[in-house]
Amino acid sequence: MTLLRPRSAAEALKLYAQSPGALPLAGGTDFMVAWNAGLANDRVVLDLAGLEAWRRIAATKTTITIGALATHADIQRHTAVRRHLPLLVEACAMVGGLQIQNRGTLGGNIANASPAGDTFPPLAVYDAEVELASARGRRRVPFGSVFAGVKKTVLEPGELIAAIHVPVPRRPTRALWRKVGTRAAQAISKTMAAGLLWLARDGTIAELRFALGSMAPTVRRLASVEAHVKGRRPDRELAREAAALVARDVAPIDDIRSTAEYRLAVSQNLLASFLTRET
Ligand SMILES: Cc1cc2nc3c(=O)[nH]c(=O)nc-3n(C[C@H](O)[C@H](O)[C@H](O)COP(=O)(O)OP(=O)(O)OC[C@H]3O[C@@H](n4cnc5c(N)ncnc54)[C@H](O)[C@@H]3O)c2cc1C
Secondary structure, X not given: OEEEOOOOHHHHHHHHHHOOOOEEEOOOOOHHHHHHOOOOOOOEEEEOOOOHHHHOEEEOOOEEEEEOOOEHHHHHHOHHHHHHOHHHHHHHOXXXXXXHHHHOEHHHHHHXXXXXXXXXXXXXXXXXXXXXXXXXXXEEEEHHHOEEEOOEEOOOOOOEEEEEEEEOOOOXXXXXXXXXXXXXXXXXXXXXXXXXXXXXXXXXXEEEEEEEEOOOOOOEEOHHHHHHHOOOOOOHHHHHHHHHHHHHHOOOOOOOOOOHHHHHHHHHHHHHHHHOOOO
């Protein structure tokens, strides 16, 4: 194994352009599992640990920018993130145990592209954008478009995740984060939900954003549900209608962790109780 240890982003992008088959290494929590399985044998490894600037979290009045190398623990500690993006803070607090949260990064979580990435439903409802950098330049991709399938992203050769930009949301009337797994901690989810709801003065729904994880190859916003509930009162009848629409937006599968039937039923219940304020 050859280890490249750049000291700056510019150097990292240059080295990656010269060696596009290299494996980026951030916190290493997923990487070490792959290494153990022999997947890093004879590979060039691009260690990102020296890119201090990519670990920073910066907040303005309108945007919070989280460097790709910010760890799950860094995110939980940051005052502006705690105030404006509490669903992301809650999700980061459920990633593995403290050791994993201290090493695992947000960029690594996204690049790993597991259907069960805990940070994905919050980032989806917060309308995040992912900034990709290469020696050719930078581009931003809406969060929902960064995944191309299970463990696949739209990153091109030589591209790294540099940062995640999140618009500061106006304060929601209600917010939800729920991870449903076999255990309360250290679990890979069967389903996950994040929701933001804004009510108008007359009590009707001004806007709903609702995302599910672990239900499809990639995180899903429930577009049909979100459109259906707009302008309506969040009562039990609407909750029933919305729950019936979930299957239009996402078709869960059976796998070793759960069944499609369970996943769908739990997600419908989470949505219905969120709408009627029963969560
Ligand atoms: C015991 C255990 C428990 C876990 N529990 C959870 C959990 O509950 N929820 C959850 O979501 N995840 C969990 N994970 C997975 C993992 O910890 C997270 O996905 C973590 O955020 C990965 O970040 P990392 O910095 O360690 O990535 P690394 O392991 O360093 O990298 C992961 C992948 O991303 C690539 N990569 C990393 N950074 C970049 C970048 N900036 N640009 C481009 N590519 C990059 C690497 O090449 C690699 O393919 C768990 C892992 C373990 C070992």
